[in-house]
Amino acid sequence: MRMSKFGSAAAVAALTGVSVLGFGPSASASTPGTCWDNYENAGSGYMSAYSAINCDGHIGAAKGNDLDWGDSSGSFRGGDANQASSVVNKGNYSEVKFYLGSGGNSIFHICLTRAEGFVRNLTDDYWLGDRTFGSVNNAIGSHRWVERTSCSALAV
Ligand SMILES: [Ca+2]
Ligand SMILES: [Ca+2]
Incomplete structure (x- = not known):
């Protein structure tokens, strides 16, 4: 016994x-301090957003548009709005256009191209690429997949 x-x-x-x-x-799902692994592991065709820089604190991922990150439908909901501090574009065809506020039609936007792949720190990205319009950090409220030609400012 x-x-x-x-x-x-x-x-x-x-x-x-x-x-x-x-x-x-x-x-491991995520290595602190970099977005490379998040990009590599992201599902093909998806964009992803994270609450912290370096793609830490996964908020959500979307294959389609979500015109209100603060509502109760779609890929981003409730407290997801005004939180993102880093983002990934693993899309197959299009760029991701992020907007200030909900609705997906604010003139204040910034695009993340597939070529760029990810932005590890949105604190030094500004709406329309102009510092006077404020930081994109903690201010994204909606997104659409778009053609490169509909972007006048690109996230870096
Ligand atoms: Ca944040
Ligand atoms: Ca939503």
Whole structure:
């Protein structure tokens, strides 16, 4: 009886050891301090937004448009508006146009191209690329997928 109890405890420990190895750094969802892994791991065709810089604090991901990040429908909801501090574009065809506020038609926008891929820190990106209009950080309220020609300012 004693021996078998010890035996099963050892087996549990061994299994735990195996599972720790199995779900180590390589299986981690996010590496702090960079957006590269988030971009690599993002689903094809999706844009993603994060509440912190360096793509930490995943807010949500969308394959389509969401014209109100603060409502109760679509990919972004409720407290998702006015939170994003980094974003990823893993789209297949289009650029992502982010807007100040909801509605998806504010003149105040910034686009993230597929070529750029991600912005790790929105604190130094400004609406229309002009500092006087304020930082994009914590101010995105909606987004659309668009052609490059509908963008007058690009996130960097
Ligand atoms: Ca934020
Ligand atoms: Ca929404």
